[in-house]
Amino acid sequence: VEQGFVVVHKPTNWEVDAGSHNNAGSEASSASRRSRPLPLSSFLQDLFPESSILHDAAAGCGFLGRLDAQSSGLVLCALSYEAHLLLQLRQDTHAVSREYVVLCHGHVPTELKEVNAPIRAEPGMSSRVDTATGMPAVTWLRPIAWLVRADTAEKYSLVVLSILTGRKHQIRTHLAHVGHPVVCDGRYGPQKLEADLRWCPRNFLHRFRLEWPELPLAGTEVSKSRHQVREHLPDDLRQVLRASGLRPWRAGCAISAEALDAWAEGAAPLANFDAWAEVSFD
Incomplete structure (x- = not known):
């Protein structure tokens, strides 16, 4: 304040x-x-x-x-x-960092590190990727767990993301564009919504970290300090990870198991995007 x-x-x-x-x-x-x-x-x-x-x-x-x-x-x-x-x-x-965690459909390839696709957004309408008339939009992503649901064998990914730009529905639009819509996203993944709602109550998208430089307000000295605030997943999304039958995509995938448990139990590190190591699920 x-x-x-x-x-x-x-x-x-x-x-x-x-x-x-x-x-x-x-x-x-x-x-x-x-x-x-x-x-x-x-x-x-x-x-x-x-x-x-x-x-x-x-x-x-x-x-x-x-x-x-x-x-x-x-x-x-x-x-x-x-x-x-x-x-x-x-x-x-681009001095304010905004970082998110999502659960999305499919196994996001580890080599997919950036979505750089212009987005056209109009009031009252869905956003869409439009290379001719869209505004520049860049999303960085890092899959941290490949998962499946035990009862359906459907594939999912737990992904950490950071945005350079902030277009309307940017993350949801970009993930749908590359074939991995957010779980329970009725606007950009409507074909999945009915099945998703059986085990997830709403969009599985949470902004867990903000970082910004100290502001040089009147009467204060200029500082190079940066500040951050972090917030774990809320209870409803943690419950989805704990009780919906999600498990690592194959037995013995310790990386996926550790990430799933950490986010479900509120023990994830909530580090800045660059600190999330690139992983291999093979």
Whole structure:
């Protein structure tokens, strides 16, 4: 708070919104509003009533980047316009690290280390890879476990990812583009959704780490220090790893077994992306 921003751990069914809920709706739409995800901006407005940027839709209510309502993880939010400007500059110049863990379909090849595919995103529509009109989008990925489900023999991968850019639904779009949609992603993997929902309650996507440089706010000395916040998988996704029949893709694959157990028990190292060693599952 001293530097003018906070990091929030967003649970599922909370929306990183832009304050649109503040616009009065009709009485007839009240039921539909109650069924929508909860607005994260309202939660922060209650905590920090003196912060005007949290009410400013033009400034995105202070949020730096987005997380889908059915995803979970860490979100940066500025409490002042100065902090928002400085954080946005750091993010636009790729000085903010954003790292995720997902469970996706299929065995992601270990040699697939980067997806560099332009994404076209339009309001109210799904994003898509479009080499002609899309905006640059780069996702780095590292599979850390190859898994199967005991009852179906379906293949899955536990993957750590980092993004250079932050396009709408970037990770979900890129993984679907390379044939490995996120588990329970009805938008980008609809053909898998019905089966996925039998054992996983929502998108298996969690932002577990944020890192950023210290901000040179007025009256403070410039520092080269960097700060990070890390957050283990929430209970619902840990339960998926523990109780859904997932196991290493073959007996004796210690690498997959160790990664599965660590994330399921909240003991994963949550290291920066470069620290995750490249592994071989052979």
